[in-house]
Amino acid sequence: MKRTGYCGLYREKDVGKTETVMGWVQTKRDMGGVVFIDLRDREGILQVVFDIANLTEEDFATAETLKNESVVAVSGLIRLRDEETLNPKLATGLVELKATQVQLLSEAHPLPFAIExxxxxxxxxxxxxxxxxxxxxxxxxxxxxxxxxxxxxxxxxxxxxxxxxxxxxxxxxxxxxxxxxxxxxxxxxxxxxxxxxxxxxxxxxxxxxxxxxxxxxxxxxxxxxxxxxxxxxxxxxxxxxxxxxxxxxxxxxxxxxxxxxxxxxxxxFDEPFLRITWQHAMDVYGTDKPDIRFGLPIVDVSDIASSCGFSVFRNVMEAGGAVRAINVKGGADFTRTVIEELTQKAVSYGAKGMAWIAVKPDGELYSILTKYLTAEEMDAILKAVDAKPGDFVLFCADQLDTVRRTLGALRIDIAELLGLRRKDDFKFLFVTDFPQFEYSHEAGRYVATHHPFTMPYPEDVQYLTDDPARVRAQAYDVVLNGVELGSGSMRIYQKEVQQKMFEALGFTAEQIEDSFGFMVNAFQYGTPPHGxxxxxxxxxxxxxxxxxxxxxxxxxxxxxxxxxxxxxxxxxxxxxxxxxxxxxxxxx
Amino acid sequence: MKRTGYCGLYREKDVGKTETVMGWVQTKRDMGGVVFIDLRDREGILQVVFDIANLTEEDFATAETLKNESVVAVSGLIRLRDEETLNPKLATGLVELKATQVQLLSEAHPLPFAIExxxxxxxxxxxxxxxxxxxxxxxxxxxxxxxxxxxxxxxxxxxxxxxxxxxxxxxxxxxxxxxxxxxxxxxxxxxxxxxxxxxxxxxxxxxxxxxxxxxxxxxxxxxxxxxxxxxxxxxxxxxxxxxxxxxxxxxxxxxxxxxxxxxxxxxxFDEPFLRITWQHAMDVYGTDKPDIRFGLPIVDVSDIASSCGFSVFRNVMEAGGAVRAINVKGGADFTRTVIEELTQKAVSYGAKGMAWIAVKPDGELYSILTKYLTAEEMDAILKAVDAKPGDFVLFCADQLDTVRRTLGALRIDIAELLGLRRKDDFKFLFVTDFPQFEYSHEAGRYVATHHPFTMPYPEDVQYLTDDPARVRAQAYDVVLNGVELGSGSMRIYQKEVQQKMFEALGFTAEQIEDSFGFMVNAFQYGTPPHGxxxxxxxxxxxxxxxxxxxxxxxxxxxxxxxxxxxxxxxxxxxxxxxxxxxxxxxxx
Structure with missing residues (x-):
């Protein structure tokens, strides 16, 4: 028997053809004298009918004793299904194969789980x-x-x-x-x-x-x-x-x-992909891989906080920290339970707590902050975050990296809560201008954010030695729905810049030779600008x-x-x- | 400067365009006031002309000091070359770039070898x-x-x-x-x-x-x-x-x-690929990966040899060996030196020597065999190998595998000698019906020629236990010009056949479980025939x-x-x- 087609591809136009299909028995129904099986292959399922009247005794016995997931070959005629067995949910639901011959190719033992x-x-x-x-x-x-x-x-x-x-x-x-x-x-x-x-x-x-x-x-x-x-x-x-x-x-x-x-x-995608700098991503989204399927931007209220009546805010600012907020539009009806959950999450991200203001639809403010802030201070904050009646504003006050981490993560949690992260909504984003270096407390030195061959912006090369934190790299990520898909950069192709880069990373001449000598050597024979x-x-x-x-x-x-x-x-x-x-x- | 095209792709139709190319300096000729370079990129070479009259002082100085393999960007006008500098050997040989601007992107140190x-x-x-x-x-x-x-x-x-x-x-x-x-x-x-x-x-x-x-x-x-x-x-x-x-x-x-x-x-390829069995390949070409760009088939003359007057042939046959020959059409003029070389090669492949007959154009026979064979025996042999005046017949008499190896290799040597192995002549070949097992003297048992999951021919399954050497596998190689490109097989998908196969390979039940249990287990849940x-x-x-x-x-x-x-x-x-x-x- 030679296969003539895939189970899942038969349609009304095939009615009347004599065909041979091969596949796995998905299900079997024995109606006494007539056995129905759903036969499955890579392309889908086809109903096969074994009628005792059309088969040899041996072939019908084979059909009757078929087990789920056994592999069979069946020849027969493609015909329209009876009215009562039409299955509009199946692509092949209008037709079936009336078997004239069957061969058991491989019998299946009981499976550890059903194939569904x-x-x-x-x-x-x-x-x-x-x-x-x-x-x-x-x-x-x-x-x-x-x-x-x-x-x-x-x-x-x-x-x-x-x-x-x-x-x-x-x-x-x-x-x-x-x-x-x-x-x-x-x-x-x-x-x-x-x-x-x-x-x-x-x-x-x-x-x-x-x-x-x-x-x-x-x-x-x-x-x-x-x-x-x-x-x-x-x-x-x-x-x-x-x-x-x-x-x-x-x-x-x-x-x-x-x-x-x-x-x-x-x-x-009709629109160009959005592009933002790393600095912008960190400020507005608290992360270098923002999910931009939704808004919920982070707003800096440090200026107001530094001189306000709320000592928690003031103290953080005096300690060199930051106070930032997210305005959840229409979130004023968050229940106590929800707010409590968000607060616990904030703590789990490293914050010490979570201040918040619910602006009720009638304009009334629910917040512990009303105790500490003057009306002007409150107005200034609400204005800064563009809070309107019905909104919910939450705050994080801490060292900058904690604020970013906390609000960046809460932003995602809130979007999840509000159903703003649909999986079939795809939003691409370029994040550019990554910092050339990040300080590694483990290594006790600056390390390359991307890798040591990443090209800095020409205008930042001057800071390589004295102010490495200021150097921006020609490095970029592609972010999709808050996930970093990949990253890249322009590469250094000039020997002098590479030398400065290694020095900024604190390598000795010997280390450079041992670790990168081979690569540096290659670059001296005429290297094109590349990325x-x-x-x-x-x-x-x-x-x-x-x-x-x-x-x-x-x-x-x-x-x-x-x-x-x-x-x-x-x-x-x-x-x-x-x-x-x-x-x-x-x-x- | 932004690249507008590849060096190697400019043609007459581009004359008059202002273009920017980037690449490596292949060669430089300084004619005093005019510098010519061949600029190379992935697509080829473009002649670039730097005329002191058309360039800033600085740019001309850059051009004058260019080194081989330095990387440059050049802008200018595509124009027709002067009559005397046309280069029909070059795809871009009718045109050149008249430079108006140049930038050195990367200077090359002297290279360890020239890029040619x-x-x-x-x-x-x-x-x-x-x-x-x-x-x-x-x-x-x-x-x-x-x-x-x-x-x-x-x-x-x-x-x-x-x-x-x-x-x-x-x-x-x-x-x-x-x-x-x-x-x-x-x-x-x-x-x-x-x-x-x-x-x-x-x-x-x-x-x-x-x-x-x-x-x-x-x-x-x-x-x-x-x-x-x-x-x-x-x-x-x-x-x-x-x-x-x-x-x-x-x-x-x-x-x-x-x-x-x-x-x-x-x-x-208009013709179907030739298909031969492994047995045929070994008999006619002495190898399982024959080069069929040329003929030079191996002919079995064992029957004649077993009763002939040449004791070397007779003794080999009595020891269970074989005598086979190749007729090199038109080889009668092989010099003594060539024949001596072939004999030494035969010895290097394991033969004890190489008997031969040169049938001179006038029908005269040059051969040591004339001393030992009767005219009838000689006639029978010459007829068997279809030798005509002008031909050269060589023999190998030894155990079968030595005969195959020696003549299979000599066949290639002779074809090489005669220039019959052109690299641009492609001849595909399917070799089928490989033996299921080969005896490993090292392992002291039969091992799988292909692998233990290779399917034997159904009619040979009966020999698995008692006569494994007789079992042919549904295994096949694709051979191109004497090189094995790849191999494949039908796989065993029935448990009982697999069991017999393991037994034929001498595995204990425990070894089967340890080495192959995982695979055998997988096959019990409904396995399609596959290869x-x-x-x-x-x-x-x-x-x-x-x-x-x-x-x-x-x-x-x-x-x-x-x-x-x-x-x-x-x-x-x-x-x-x-x-x-x-x-x-x-x-x-």
């Missing part, structure tokens, strides 16, 4: 039996959608002159960044390869090599503890371009993402599908402890394998 | 400075061609309903096959991931999961000693299909390869480009000792990195 989207199954079980989990329509849809996104990326970049170049996965451990996965070398004693955290070095060298426009759907690795949106191995769409400026790259990215959404979801970007494919697909976990869009993901519950990797290996590598495990 | 295809450079130096080597037109062409082949693969398979699914690179060590690269786990004590030798297990599980048609441009790893056509990491195009038979897969592969060649090289194929992308691209080394088609390849001469990977790492992994290096 509706069945709730523990994720551990789904991961252990991933080969069954993938049969569920939602997982198959996700894998197929991922394929479509990847193909759209490849098509677009190919059409735009980007060359797909593969870079090594067995490479060298880098001194900065996350923890590397290491691979012992059998040939070189006591030496290790590292799996790449990104193809950063290689893509820059491809620019030195004149490739001009590069991309790669690249597998990357980070040996860090996992979260819902992290996996030890992940896939990024990695790009680099020569002879461009930041503006060229931003425009390129905007075209790319617009193309992807139109191509795969049919969503068109690039990389975004997480897994993460993008997750957002596009409205899924909450990367594991929903990866065929064989790792569990939280970086293990594969299906294959039981990582696992013990033969000692002989370790011996040939010259490594031992155990006590240190 | 013609310059001979030691490969070690090329690999160390790979970022410069890539600037050479041939390497850039190779990388671009590889991109085109990869894109054509993706387009074809996408259009044919294959889903691209990514499978894990951090996975589990497999008991059979080549040596694995291991990755120590930080979280799971004394446990290791393995980098995959192929996605075999995962792609079969995707079929269990109902994906139906899968492909992946997959990175694979083998920790083996390198040869010119091996790299520790390599890229294969990996495919698997459900509900198909071998014939469907062979037809699919033929369509795919024909599409690739037409799409990227413009070569159309697949994988081919080496690096190798295909190498052949298509007529290159002799995989390193010519990989951006950043490893050297023979599996090291990267550019980054110096593998390398020593911080002890702290090993400590966190709980491993130590050193004495065993």
């Amino acid at each position: 989207d509706q069945t709730p199954v523990r994720e551990e079980l789904r991961l252990k039996y991933r080969f069954l989990d993938i049969r569920r329509p939602q997982m198959l849809r996700n894998l197929r959608f991922r394929h479509q996104v990847q193909k759209a990326v490849q098509d677009y970049l190919d059409g735009d002159g980007f060359l797909a170049v593969e870079t090594p996965l067995l490479t060298k451990s880098t001194p900065e960044g996350a923890r590397d996965y290491l691979v012992p070398s059998r040939v070189h004693e006591s030496c290790f390869y590292a799996l790449p955290q990104s193809p950063q070095i290689f893509k820059q060298l491809l620019m030195v090599g004149g490739v001009d426009k590069y991309y790669q759907v690249a597998r990357c690795f980070r040996d860090e503890d996992l979260r819902a949106d992290r996996q030890p191995e992940f896939t990024q769409v990695d790009m680099e371009m020569s002879f461009v400026e930041q503006e060229d790259i931003l425009q390129h990215l905007e075209r790319l993402f617009k193309h992807l959404f139109e191509q795969t979801l049919g969503i068109c 690039g970007f990389a975004f997480g494919l897994d993460r993008l697909v997750m957002l596009m599908l409205g899924e909450d976990s990367l594991r929903q869009v990866i065929a064989f993901p790792k569990a939280k402890d970086a293990s594969c519950l299906m294959t039981n990797a990582p696992d013990e290996v033969d000692l002989a394998q370790l011996k040939v590598l010259g490594i031992t495990t155990g006590e240190w | 295809d013609q310059t001979p450079v030691r490969e070690e130096l090329r690999l160390k400075y790979r970022f410069l080597d890539i600037r050479r037109p041939q390497m850039l062409r190779n990388l671009r061609f590889r991109h085109q082949v990869q894109k054509a693969v993706q387009d074809y398979l996408d259009g044919d309903g294959f889903l691209a699914v990514e499978t894990p690179l951090l996975t589990k060590s497999t008991p059979e096959g080549a040596r694995d690269y291991l990755v120590p786990s930080r979280v799971h004590e004394s446990c290791f991931y393995a980098l995959p030798q192929s996605p075999q297990i995962f792609k079969q599980l995707l079929m269990v999961g109902g994906v139906d048609k899968y492909y992946q441009v997959a990175r694979c790893f083998r920790d083996e000693d390198l040869r010119a056509d091996r790299q520790p990491e390599f890229t294969q195009v990996d495919m698997e299909m459900s509900f198909v038979e071998q014939e469907d897969i062979l037809q699919h592969l033929e369509r795919l390869f024909k599409h690739l060649f037409e799409q990227t090289l413009g070569i159309c 697949g194929f994988a081919f080496g992308l690096d190798r295909l691209v190498m052949l298509m480009l007529g290159e002799d080394s995989l390193r010519q088609v990989i951006a950043f390849p490893k050297a023979k000792d599996a090291s990267c001469l550019m980054t110096n990977a593998p390398d020593e790492v911080d002890l702290a990195q090993l400590k966190v992994l709980g491993i130590t290096t050193g004495e065993w």
Whole structure:
């Protein structure tokens, strides 16, 4: 028997055709003399009717004893369903296959869970039996959608002159960044390869090599503890371009993402993507990856607070802190319970408490602040946050980073509470002008926010040595619905600027040579101005599908402890394998 | 200054346009008051003219002091070249850019080698400075061609309903096959991931999961000693299909390869690919990967030899060996030196010598055999190999495998000698019906020729236990010009057959459970008939480009000792990195 078509694709126009389909038995109903099965393949479900009158005894017996998820081949005639069995919910709901022949290809034992989207199954079980989990329509849809996104990326970049170049996965451990996965070398004693955290070095060298426009759907690795949106191995769409400026790259990215959404979801963005600076993002949204599906901007009321009658505010300002507020339009009817919840969240984010003002519809103010503020001070604050009757204003007074963190997070909580974060509402945002350095208390020095090859703005180069905190980088993120999709930057290509950068990072000449000598060396043979970007494919697909976990869009993901519950990797290996590598495990 | 076009793309139609180009200085000629440079970018070379009359003093000084491989931006007017400077060999040879402005973007130090295809450079130096080597037109062409082949693969398979699914690179060590690269786990004590030798297990599980048609441009790893056509990491195009038979897969592969060649090289194959069995390949070509660009078939003359007057032949036959011959049409004029060379090669392949007959154009026979064979015996042999005046017949008499190896290799040597192996002559071949098992003297048992999940022909299942050597597998290779591009097979999907297979391989029940339990378990929940194929992308691209080394088609390849001469990977790492992994290096 030879398959002639997919179950899920038969329609009214196929009535009268003799066809052979193959797939899995989704359900069976034995009506005595007539057996109905729903047969499932990648494309959907087709009703198959086995009538004792039309089949050999043996074939009917096969049909009668079919088990769920057994694999069968069935030949027969496509015909219209009887009136009473029409199923408008099914794409094939008008037709059915009247079987004339059936062959059991593979009998299924009872499954650990039913192959249905509706069945709730523990994720551990789904991961252990991933080969069954993938049969569920939602997982198959996700894998197929991922394929479509990847193909759209490849098509677009190919059409735009980007060359797909593969870079090594067995490479060298880098001194900065996350923890590397290491691979012992059998040939070189006591030496290790590292799996790449990104193809950063290689893509820059491809620019030195004149490739001009590069991309790669690249597998990357980070040996860090996992979260819902992290996996030890992940896939990024990695790009680099020569002879461009930041503006060229931003425009390129905007075209790319617009193309992807139109191509795969049919969503068109008419407006240009919003662009804000890192400083603006931190001030107005309290985070460098703002969710701009909703407003709820953070407003600075420090000026008023510093001289007001509320000592908590005053004290914070005297200690060099800040007082900022969010006006929740129409939030005046928040219940005590809601307000209490928000306050507890504020505390969990590091605030000491949460002051608030409810402006009742009749203009009456509910707030502890009425006790402490003069009418003028209150007016000034309400005016600053544009509070009208019906609004709810909440405050955070603390050191700046705590204020940002707290209000940034509360902003999300409130939007969630108000239903302002629809998963099918997609809002892109460019965040630009990241600071070149951030101070690491751990390292006791400034470290690169992006990486040491990121280009500062020319006008800020003068501050590299004396005032590093002031230096803005030509670095940018693409943020979608509050999630950082990816980041990029222009790269330093002038030796003198690179030298200053290393000095600002506190490297000695020897450290520069040891850690970066190879790269610096490469750049002295004629290096084009270049810059690039990389975004997480897994993460993008997750957002596009409205899924909450990367594991929903990866065929064989790792569990939280970086293990594969299906294959039981990582696992013990033969000692002989370790011996040939010259490594031992155990006590240190 | 903003780039308006690629150097290599300007033509007569662009004359009169004001343009800005950016690239590398290939050469400079200073004619006093006029400086000519050839400016190179990814697309080619454009002549740029700096005339002191048209430039600021500063800009002309910049032009005068340009060094080879420095990076510049130049604006100016595209104009026709003067008659005497026309260069028909160059795509841009009719035009030039008359510069009005120039900016030095990056000054180049003297390079370790010139950026020209013609310059001979030691490969070690090329690999160390790979970022410069890539600037050479041939390497850039190779990388671009590889991109085109990869894109054509993706387009074809996408259009044919294959889903691209990514499978894990951090996975589990497999008991059979080549040596694995291991990755120590930080979280799971004394446990290791393995980098995959192929996605075999995962792609079969995707079929269990109902994906139906899968492909992946997959990175694979083998920790083996390198040869010119091996790299520790390599890229294969990996495919698997459900509900198909071998014939469907062979037809699919033929369509795919024909599409690739037409799409990227413009070569159309009108004839179907030749198909021969493994047995036929071994008998007629002495190898399972015959080069069929030429004839030179091997002919079995054992029957005649077993009773002839030449004791060497007779003795070999009595010892259970074989006597086979190749007729080199028109080879009767081989010189003594050539014949001596061929004889030495035969010995190097394991033969004890090489008997031969030269049939001179006048019909006279030159051969030591004339002393021992009767005229009838000689006639019979010459007839068997269809020798005519002008031909040269060579013999190998030994145990069968030595005969095959020797004549298979001599066949290639002779074709090389006669110039029958043109690199732009592409001949595809399917080799089918591989033996299911081969006897491993090392393991002292039969091992799977392909892998333990390969499906035997149904009619041969009966021999699994008692006569394993007789079992033919539904396994097939695609061979191109004597190179194995890839291999595939139908897979076992019935539990009983799998059980017999493991028994034939001599596994105990415990070993089956330990090594394959996970896979066998998966197959009990309804498994579709399925099969697949994988081919080496690096190798295909190498052949298509007529290159002799995989390193010519990989951006950043490893050297023979599996090291990267550019980054110096593998390398020593911080002890702290090993400590966190709980491993130590050193004495065993």
